[in-house]
Amino acid sequence: xxxxSECGAPVELRVPEGDxxxxxxxxxxxxxxxxxxxVVVGCxxxxxxxxxxxxxxxEPRLGFWTIPAGxxxxxxxxxxxxxxxxxxEAAAKVKDxxxxxxxDIPHINQVYVFxxxxxxxxxxxxxESLESKLFREEDIPWSELAFPVVTDILIDYFEDRRRNDYPxxxxxxxxxxxKHVNWNFDQ
Numbered sequence: 001x002x003x004x005s006e007c008g009a010p011v012e013l014r015v016p017e018g019d020x021x022x023x024x025x026x027x028x029x030x031x032x033x034x035x036x037x038x039v040v041v042g043c044x045x046x047x048x049x050x051x052x053x054x055x056x057x058x059e060p061r062l063g064f065w066t067i068p069a070g071x072x073x074x075x076x077x078x079x080x081x082x083x084x085x086x087x088x089e090a091a092a093k094v095k096d097x098x099x100x101x102x103x104d105i106p107h108i109n110q111v112y113v114f115x116x117x118x119x120x121x122x123x124x125x126x127x128e129s130l131e132s133k134l135f136r137e138e139d140i141p142w143s144e145l146a147f148p149v150v151t152d153i154l155i156d157y158f159e160d161r162r163r164n165d166y167p168x169x170x171x172x173x174x175x176x177x178x179k180h181v182n183w184n185f186d187q
Contacts, residue, residue: 001033004027004029004031004033005033006029006031007028007029007031009026009027009028009029010026010027010028011024011025011026011027012024012025012027016032019032023035035109036109037106037110037111038071038072038110038111039071039072039081039111039113040069040070040072040110040111040112041069041070041071041072041078041081041082041085041113041115042067042068042069042070042085042086042112042113042114042115043083043086043094043097043116043117044067044100044114044115044117044153044154044157045068045086045090045092045117045118045119045123046117046118046119046157047119047134049136049137049161050134050135050136051135051140051154052068052092052119052123052132052133052134052135053065053066053132053133053135053150054066054067054068054089054090054125054128054129054130054132055129055131055132055133056128056130056146057127057129060146061146063130063144064145064146065144065150066145066147067114067150067153068082068086068088068090068092069082069085069089070088070089070128078113079097082097082114088126088127088128089125089126089128089129089132090123090124090125090126090132091122091123091124091125091126092119092121092122092123092132093119093120093121094115094117094118094119095118095120096117096118097116098115098116098166099113099114099168100114100115100116100157100166100168101113101114101149101153101156101168101169101170102168102169102170102171103149103170103171103172103173104171104172105149105172105173114149114153116166140154147173148173149173152173156169
């Protein structure tokens with residue numbers, strides 16, 4: 001950030017009085033420009049023993065499989081954002097939604113919120129997807145999943161499905177994905 005969005009004057013990175021970390025602060029009007037984590041919202045659509053995944057048509061991880069998700073927009077709830085992303089990426093509607101997974105990812109300043117729900121009708125592709133497809137657990141393309149959180153959610157989901165118990169979990173992407181794939185983000 002170089003200029004204040006309020007008055008147009010230059011900003012400087014400094015620790016404002018009463019704060020504990022550097023913030024972009026206007027040199028003219030003293031407005032503090034906070035930068036906060038971005039919220040990513042998504043939904044795991046399911047039907048029977050299958051989950052709906054999308055093959056990414058955009059970077060990062062072009063061509064890899066993921067759960068429909070994206071950045072939450074201003075003016076929408078987390079659920080509204082997750083359902084919008086599901087419509088945009090998989091041309092799908094979901095019903096009986098419930099909160100499922102929360103991830104803190106501080107090293108990239110993001111928070112992920114995932115719901116799960118029943119697929120309600122047909123599905124297809126949107127502009128950010130090359131294709132979408134239903135997968136049974138044994139058919140998941142584990143080595144072609146886009147992100148560690150996708151692997152974690154899928155592993156948890158199939159274990160939860162066997163128990164018929166879907167607890168809400170909070171955490172960071174964990175070692176679960178390391179058991180299934182050898183990640184190489186330079187692909």
